Structure formats: C-alpha cells, structure tokens
Amino acid sequence: MVMQRNTWQREAVRSALDTQMGFVSAQSLHSKLRGSGSHIGLATVYRALGDLASEGQADSLQSPEGENLYRACSRGHHHHLICRSCGLAVEIEADDVEVWAKRVASLHGFTQAEHVVDVFGYCSSCVAPSAESAANPVSARK
Amino acid sequence: MVMQRNTWQREAVRSALDTQMGFVSAQSLHSKLRGSGSHIGLATVYRALGDLASEGQADSLQSPEGENLYRACSRGHHHHLICRSCGLAVEIEADDVEVWAKRVASLHGFTQAEHVVDVFGYCSSCVAPSAESAANPVSARK
DNA sequence: GGGCTTATTGATAATGATTGTCAAAAGCGA
DNA sequence: TCGCTTTTGACAATCATTATCAATAAGCCC
Numbered sequence: 374m375v376m377q378r379n380t381w382q383r384e385a386v387r388s389a390l391d392t393q394m395g396f397v398s399a400q401s402l403h404s405k406l407r408g409s410g411s412h413i414g415l416a417t418v419y420r421a422l423g424d425l426a427s428e429g430q431a432d433s434l435q436s437p438e439g440e441n442l443y444r445a446c447s448r449g450h451h452h453h454l455i456c457r458s459c460g461l462a463v464e465i466e467a468d469d470v471e472v473w474a475k476r477v478a479s480l481h482g483f484t485q486a487e488h489v490v491d492v493f494g495y496c497s498s499c500v501a502p503s504a505e506s507a508a509n510p511v512s513a514r515k
Numbered sequence: 516m517v518m519q520r521n522t523w524q525r526e527a528v529r530s531a532l533d534t535q536m537g538f539v540s541a542q543s544l545h546s547k548l549r550g551s552g553s554h555i556g557l558a559t560v561y562r563a564l565g566d567l568a569s570e571g572q573a574d575s576l577q578s579p580e581g582e583n584l585y586r587a588c589s590r591g592h593h594h595h596l597i598c599r600s601c602g603l604a605v606e607i608e609a610d611d612v613e614v615w616a617k618r619v620a621s622l623h624g625f626t627q628a629e630h631v632v633d634v635f636g637y638c639s640s641c642v643a644p645s646a647e648s649a650a651n652p653v654s655a656r657k
Numbered sequence: 658g659g660g661c662t663t664a665t666t667g668a669t670a671a672t673g674a675t676t677g678t679c680a681a682a683a684g685c686g687a
Numbered sequence: 688t689c690g691c692t693t694t695t696g697a698c699a700a701t702c703a704t705t706a707t708c709a710a711t712a713a714g715c716c717c
Contacts, residue, residue, distance in 0.1 A: 378684050378693055400674070402662065414696035439581050439703085440674070454623055463623050470612060474634050481596055481605050482639035489633045494618050497624035520664055520713050542703070556667035561704065581674085582703070 382413050386421035387445075390431060395462040396442035396455065434491060456496035465492070528563035529587075529596050532573060537604040538597065540586035576633060598638035607634070 389406055390397070397405075403418040422443045425431035432446040444453075444462055452470070454463040457496070470490050478486035531548055532539070539547075557608040564585045567573035574588040576595070586604055593613070594606040612632050620628035 376685085376693075377552075380684075380694065382695070398674085412696090416676080416697085417695060420694085435577055435579075435581060437577075439577060439583070441581070443642060454619060454625055454628075465619050465623075467550070467615070467619075470632075473609070473611060476598060476636055477607050477609075478636050481607075483596055483598070483634070483636035485597075486634055486636035488635070489631055490612075492620055492625070492628055492630040494620050494625035494628035497626075518664070518714075522665065522713075525665070540703085554667095558668085558705080559666055562665085 382417050383421050383424075385411055385413055386418055387425065387430070388423070390422075390443060390445040392424065393445065395434075396432075396444045396453075398436070398440045398442055400440070402443070434489075437493070452490045452492075454492045454494065456499055459495050461496050461498075524559050525563050525566075527553055527555055527571070528560055529567065532564075532567070532585060532587040535587065536578065538574075538578075538583055538586045538595075540578070540582045542582070544585070576631075579635070594632045594634075596634045598641055599635050603640075605640050630634065 382383040385406060386402065389402055392404075399419050399422050400415075402422070403413070403415050406413050406418065422431060422433075422441075425445075426433045426443060430445070431443045432453075434442055436442050446464075451464050451472075452467045454465050455461070467490060468489075473491070475486060478484070527548060528544065531544055535544075541561050541564050542557075544564070545555070545557050548560065550554050564573060564575075567587075568575045568585060572587070574586045574595075576584055578584050583614075588606075592613075593606050594609045596607050597603070609632060612630075614627060616630040616632075620626070
C-alpha cells in the first residue's frame, strides 16, 4: 500500500471543488485555479480529481457532451438533478429507483448491477431558453 | 429543407447496426464494415449513425469510458439494461421512473427535464469475472 | 441514356479531453 | 538535515469525434 502525501495542490483542488456550486470539468477547474494565481499543472488537477472521486470525496458524472464532471460530496450513493445552464446540482433521494434497478437487473439474470440515473433540466433561475421555440433542447439524444 | 439521398453507405450502416446484438461504437462498427469488405469511410459511419440517431431509428448512449454507443431501435423513449462484458442490451420499461423523474424535477422548480437512466451489469452468459475478488468492478465511479 | 445540380463521400487534418512520460521538486519519517 | 519515494508539471501521445474540401454519385428533367 502506498503512502498518500499531503500537497498544497491536492488541497487546492479539494477546496476549489468545495467552493463550487455545481459540477465542474477538470479543464475549467484548472483554469479557475490558474486564474486565481496558482500555477498548478493540468495533469495534477486530473489526478487529484480522479483520486477524490475514487476516495468517495467527490462525485463524478459525464456531461452529455462527453466531459467528465466533478462535484464535492462526501455522502454515499445518490443521484442528481442538474441544471443544463448553470450546472447547479441538487442531490435527490432515489430509494425507489435503487430498488427498481436491482429488481429489473435480477429479473433479467444480470448480476453486479450498477446504474446511472441523472435528471437534467433548467433550474428556476435559468428559465428555459425561449420556452416553446426550443425545438432542439441541449443534448436531445432521441 | 434538404433532400435526403439514399446511398449504399447509409444502408450498410443501417443493416450492420441491425445485425448487432447490443450497443456498438462508431469505431467498432466501422472496423466491422471494413472487415467485411466494404471500404466505407470512418467519417461516413459517424455521420450515418448520427443521422439514424436523430431520426429516431437508432438509440444512443455514452459508455462509462466516454464512447458514444449506438443500437438499432425504432420505438420511443425507453431505457436499457446493458451487459458490461458482451454489450447485450435489454430494453426495459420504466414508467415508474419516468413519473418519478418528472415529479422530482418539478418539485425542485426544474423545467424541461430529461433523464438518463441505464443499468449496467453482467448478463447470465457473461458470469461476473471472479465474483467476490472483483474488488474493483469495471467502471466503478464512486 | 445524357447532362446538371447538389448532397454525400472519404482521406486527412484539426480539435479537445484525457492519460502517459520522466526528470525535477517536495513530503515525511528517521 | 538526510534520504527515500511520492508527486508534480511540462509536454508528448492517445483516442474519439468533427471539420475540410475536392472528387463522386443521387435524383431529376430532358
């Protein structure tokens, strides 16, 4: 087992993530840090975020555009309601869904089920862009 | 409006997708096609898949590794139970989840809610790799 | 069939996020 | 402080995907 060392870089990433409202990409967190004086390396930000995520201190998900987004979070498994405009994320309870996912999986003979459940929308502050005329909302996949 | 022309390439992609058990990436569909003689271009496969997806003739989702996966499918909105090993996908009904997602979204003042709900696991043919010893299952994100 | 117009193709370059490399720098226990 | 090891960071390397653009081929009218 490897000894984990404490570096100011790791702290910088952790606290930058803490001050963040919603989910952020590694790239934008890196530029924010650079913007505030720190000259931390990009690879380091990626590493730190990856570590935080695997330690359970951060939560990660993929944006519809395929970027990996992170958010500070210490609690266990849960899901999010994410604003497509400002990135605001609300943690939501989804016990029903948990149960449903497990049931569906075993019903079909699947084991070691994991699930991806996230809801995207526009929060009340970010009113939906031109309501009806939005014939092609962001990330319409189907 | 633009006129849509019928090319053998488009057909090739469509039928290659049809003969596919589960979800495939554009890349692997391209190599499959090349492997069977056709010398269709990669960009064309991407374009064809994108078109199929936006016409509703194909279904798309992101793998945990960040690739876009496609599958032939003509029905409306639904979700999948996907085998992490062989890619087999079972379409699952999730009316409860639909309702839940809408309710949660409006409960928090979110509008134009879309959701991502997919369950990954190992199908009965692909027994989970060394059951218990799997301390680090594929795509463990948290 | 013969042209004509224009959508489509495909080889390749470009992009953009993420990861690998490796020498230099910095933790931390002694 | 010393020395051993983990980390860092600049940069190169990957990898999926998209843009470019000249060459090709569909659909159509004759």
